[in-house]
Amino acid sequence: MSEIQFEIDGSIVTATEGMTVLGVAQKAGIYIPTLCHHEKLEPFGGCRLCIVEVEVKGWTKLVVSCVYPAEKDIIVRTRSEKVDRIRKTILELLMAHAPDAPELVKLAKVYGADKDRYEKDPSFCIHCGLCVRYCNEVTGKNAIGFVDRGINKEISFIPQIAAVECNDCKQCFPLCPTSYLQAAFVLTQALAFPSAVNSGPETGE
Amino acid sequence: MDTIMELDNIDRIIDKHHGEASALLQILLDIQSENRWLPWEALARVSERLAVPLNRIQHIATFYKAFSLVPKGRHRVHICVGTACHVRGATRILDTVEEAIGIKPGETDLDLNFSLETVNCLGCCALGPVMEVDGKVHGKMSPVKTSQVLKIYE
Numbered sequence A: 001m002s003e004i005q006f007e008i009d010g011s012i013v014t015a016t017e018g019m020t021v022l023g024v025a026q027k028a029g030i031y032i033p034t035l036c037h038h039e040k041l042e043p044f045g046g047c048r049l050c051i052v053e054v055e056v057k058g059w060t061k062l063v064v065s066c067v068y069p070a071e072k073d074i075i076v077r078t079r080s081e082k083v084d085r086i087r088k089t090i091l092e093l094l095m096a097h098a099p100d101a102p103e104l105v106k107l108a109k110v111y112g113a114d115k116d117r118y119e120k121d122p123s124f125c126i127h128c129g130l131c132v133r134y135c136n137e138v139t140g141k142n143a144i145g146f147v148d149r150g151i152n153k154e155i156s157f158i159p160q161i162a163a164v165e166c167n168d169c170k171q172c173f174p175l176c177p178t179s180y181l182q183a184a185f186v187l188t189q190a191l192a193f194p195s196a197v198n199s200g201p202e203t204g205e
Numbered sequence B: 001m002d003t004i005m006e007l008d009n010i011d012r013i014i015d016k017h018h019g020e021a022s023a024l025l026q027i028l029l030d031i032q033s034e035n036r037w038l039p040w041e042a043l044a045r046v047s048e049r050l051a052v053p054l055n056r057i058q059h060i061a062t063f064y065k066a067f068s069l070v071p072k073g074r075h076r077v078h079i080c081v082g083t084a085c086h087v088r089g090a091t092r093i094l095d096t097v098e099e100a101i102g103i104k105p106g107e108t109d110l111d112l113n114f115s116l117e118t119v120n121c122l123g124c125c126a127l128g129p130v131m132e133v134d135g136k137v138h139g140k141m142s143p144v145k146t147s148q149v150l151k152i153y154e
């Protein structure tokens, strides 16, 4: 496979065809913040936090590094005034939904994001899709999915599947940056299969 | 028509599309138009026959406004509240309908007779305020006329 060389933050990096800019950076030990990226999952490009500046033949553009393919001779800048400003706004928008999510709080310090800049809409889920995609791509159980779209988009467990699969799995739980997933599960359980909460597996009746 | 669709009917629709996963959207549309809404059992059947996970079908069925996951009435009432109809008194028409059927936009009455929806323009502003029932346009509505039109469908 052909090797591709390009520049990230002043250092020359080597990639093979098909790698993303984020993948190359991570391999080279260069940090780019991410929220919706997971090494076991297909690139998603949902949170836009991994945005970077790319210079191609003298033209600079902003790209989402977790889905942008590595290209020969491009120049990548992982931090610039513009990139930082965009990340700050993204964080502020997300914090209108999940002001106390630890990962967001940590990143907000770095980028000077103000969690109170936008009016609060405590929906908690930030649509990173980690839970949905993990359940789909890794465990293959498909117990959880998105419903609706735009500002009404939500995660939703399929009760019939969740009732039999989730209690013994819960692999997606630690992935959620906001704990909304756990809350949604408890709610689904209480509403749709409450018997599974109280009776242990050996209660035969 | 029954509110819960027979599995045979669903299978017939699926067979028409050769049970192919790529025809998912068309199958859902066919069920929607025959049954006016998509019962959970129907989605589960489609998922099983097409080998498409239920969570994907649920996402698609909730994504497009053409689908409904709750029962819809036999008659679909659309009240235009676009600018032209609005200034000609669409709110009074809407009020009349809400009062007569006892439901708000987005809802269906208990007898499954009417579903009410507001729309933003039906493309015939000169006839405003406009009300559409089952695709038939009723123009230049007044509260009195509105009640009369609804009577036809009761």
Ligand code: SF4
Pocket (backbone or CB within 6 Å): A124, A125, A126, A127, A128, A129, A130, A131, A132, A155, A175, A176, A177, A178, A179, A180, A181
């Ligand atoms: S529930 Fe959590 S993991 Fe799932 S999409 Fe929302 S924020 Fe991401």
Ligand code: FES
Pocket (backbone or CB within 6 Å): A033, A034, A035, A036, A037, A044, A045, A046, A047, A048, A049, A050, A051, A064, A065, A066, A067
């Ligand atoms: S990590 Fe790239 S968009 Fe979320």
